[in-house]
Each structure stands twice: as C-alpha cells, then as structure tokens.
Amino acid sequence: MNRLRVALALDNTGSMNSDGKIGALKTATKSLLTQLQAAATTNGDVYVSIIPFSRDVNAKDIGSYSSNWIRWTKTNSDTDSWDDNNGSCSSGWGWGWGWGGGGSNNANCGGTWTPDNHNTWNGCIMDRDQNYDVTNTAPSTGTPATLFPAQQYDSCPVPMMGLSYNWTALNSKVDAMYADGNTNQAIGLAWAWQSLTAAPFTIPAKDPTYQYSDVIILMSDGLNTQNRWTTNESTIDARQATMCTNVKAAGITLYTIHVNTDGDPTSTVLRNCASDNSKFYTVTSSGQISAVFTQIGTNLSKLRIAK
Numbered sequence: 001m002n003r004l005r006v007a008l009a010l011d012n013t014g015s016m017n018s019d020g021k022i023g024a025l026k027t028a029t030k031s032l033l034t035q036l037q038a039a040a041t042t043n044g045d046v047y048v049s050i051i052p053f054s055r056d057v058n059a060k061d062i063g064s065y066s067s068n069w070i071r072w073t074k075t076n077s078d079t080d081s082w083d084d085n086n087g088s089c090s091s092g093w094g095w096g097w098g099w100g101g102g103g104s105n106n107a108n109c110g111g112t113w114t115p116d117n118h119n120t121w122n123g124c125i126m127d128r129d130q131n132y133d134v135t136n137t138a139p140s141t142g143t144p145a146t147l148f149p150a151q152q153y154d155s156c157p158v159p160m161m162g163l164s165y166n167w168t169a170l171n172s173k174v175d176a177m178y179a180d181g182n183t184n185q186a187i188g189l190a191w192a193w194q195s196l197t198a199a200p201f202t203i204p205a206k207d208p209t210y211q212y213s214d215v216i217i218l219m220s221d222g223l224n225t226q227n228r229w230t231t232n233e234s235t236i237d238a239r240q241a242t243m244c245t246n247v248k249a250a251g252i253t254l255y256t257i258h259v260n261t262d263g264d265p266t267s268t269v270l271r272n273c274a275s276d277n278s279k280f281y282t283v284t285s286s287g288q289i290s291a292v293f294t295q296i297g298t299n300l301s302k303l304r305i306a307k
Contacts, residue, residue, distance in 0.1 A: 193250075
C-alpha cells in the first residue's frame with residue numbers, strides 16, 4: 001500500500017469570519033481527518049500537518065524563541081526586523097529629535113534603542129528573504145537569509161502543527177483555529193511544503209519498503225492582500241506562482257480550493273497552482289466546503305490502496 005503525508009494549509013484570515021466560513025472549515029477539516037484516519041491500517045500509514053495562515057504563520061509550537069532557525073536582526077534585504085520594532089527607547093541628548101527619545105522603533109528612536117527580550121515573541125513568522133521565500137531550503141545559521149524572520153504580528157494565527165498521526169491532537173488544533181488578519185496564501189503554502197520535507201520541522205523517516213505520496217491541500221477564501229513586502233495582489237501572486245511551480249517539480253501533489261463567497265474573480269493563482277484542473281475547486285458558499293474536502297479525502301483514500 002501507498003503511504004500518505006498530507007499538509008493542510010488553511011486560510012485563517014479575518015474574512016473567514018463571514019458567511020460561517022471558519023466554522024464550516026473546522027467541520028470539513030475534522031471530517032477529512034476522520035477519512036484519513038480510517039485510511040490508515042497502522043500508525044504511520046498517514047501523517048497530517050496543519051498550517052493555519054493569515055499574513056504570517058505561527059511557529060511557536062515548532063520551536064522556541066531560542067531556536068537557531070529564527071532570525072531577529074536585519075539582513076541586507078531588510079528595512080527592519082523584530083529587534084528594530086520591539087523594544088524601548090531611552091532619552092537622547094541635545095536638541096531636536098535627539099532630545100527625550102521616546103521613538104516607537106529603532107528608526108525613530110532619538111536615544112538608545114533596547115530590543116525586548118525574545119521571550120516576549122508571540123510566535124509569528126513572516127516570509128523568508130527572496131528567493132528563499134519560494135523554496136524549501138532548510139535554514140542554516142551560516143546563511144542568515146535562509147532563517148525565518150520573527151515578527152510580532154498582532155493577527156497571528158494559532159500555531160502550526162507538524163506531521164502527526166495523533167488524531168486527537170490534530171482535531172484539537174482545528175478546534176483552536178480562529179479568523180483574523182490579512183491574506184498571504186504563499187506563506188501557508190511555503191510552510192506546508194516545509195512541513196513535508198525540511199527543518200525546522202522534524203520529518204519522520206520514510207520506510208524504503210513503502211511508496212509515499214506527499215500532498216498539500218491549500219484552501220483560501222479570497223485573493224492575496226498582503227505579504228512581508230507589499231499589498232499589491234499581482235506581486236504577491238507572482239511569488240506564489242513561482243513557489244507552486246517549485247512544489248510540483250518536487251513531486252508533491254497540490255490540491256487548491258477557492259471559497260469565493262464575495263463574488264471575487266476566480267483565483268488564477270490558485271487554479272494554476274493545482275497539479276491539474278481536476279485538483280482545483282471553487283465554491284460559492286461555506287456549505288460547499290465539506291463536500292470538496294470529502295471528495296479530496298475519498299481521492300486520497302483510494303490513492304493509498306492503489307499502489
């Protein structure tokens with residue numbers, strides 16, 4: 001039999017609060033988990049990771065503030081960093097802007113800027129430096145651009161969960177999801193890919209006596225609105241399109257779902273991201289999410305016994 005590894009990149013943005021979408025997503029996801037659990041004969045036949053995303057993702061359960069794959073300071077491509085935006089400004093000296101300090105970040109501090117202790121980090125991670133933002137390169141302290149930059153985003157989703165067959169914990173993670181923040185599908189896809197393949201996740205070893213299928217299901221209810229660099233939809237889509245190509249070239253099967261309750265144009269980037277036309281779904285009501293997830297779950301269950 002074929003073994004499955006499935007990463008669920010799930011939109012947890014603020015718009016999911018409308019039309020009952022976040023509740024429908026939870027119901028659909030838990031039903032899918034039930035299907036995948038039933039498809040497993042023994043532990044390890046099916047692993048699932050859950051990647052809730054908004055503009056950022058939350059990596060607090062993947063490591064800790066002391067993990068060496070997190071970056072706190074600037075690289076050459078950064079305008080600022082966590083350390084630049086979270087701290088306190090002491091009094092300055094002299095006249096004008098330097099007098100009294102009081103700036104809210106390092107750039108406008110008139111005195112001495114002291115970053116906060118990293119243990120105050122809320123877990124949020126923004127996009128990696130380009131072009132590592134569209135690859136699954138493992139982070140390396142020797143190449144700071146490969147590290148994952150921390151951010152104190154106030155609409156941080158619930159923490160991600162790496163590959164697991166602890167079905168109780170997976171369902172609990174789904175129950176904990178809530179909707180807030182802007183849409184960056186690309187970061188959800190990036191971490192779904194990372195969860196299947198590379199650090200900072202711990203990837204269970206594959207038994208060479210089995211065949212494996214790696215699958216990502218990327219679901220979003222809208223168009224891209226913001227990433228680390230821009231609010232321009234077409235610019236964000238272009239980065240995502242490059243990543244989609246890279247994911248498929250790595251042999252990963254991609255399902256994409258556009259829950260379009262607002263009458264938006266069909267998401268071209270999601271449609272083209274899917275492995276083929278049969279793996280792209282667009283629905284116009286929250287009540288249709290479960291049917292799509294069930295269909296995908298049925299396809300994956302058949303795939304597990306087909307090889």
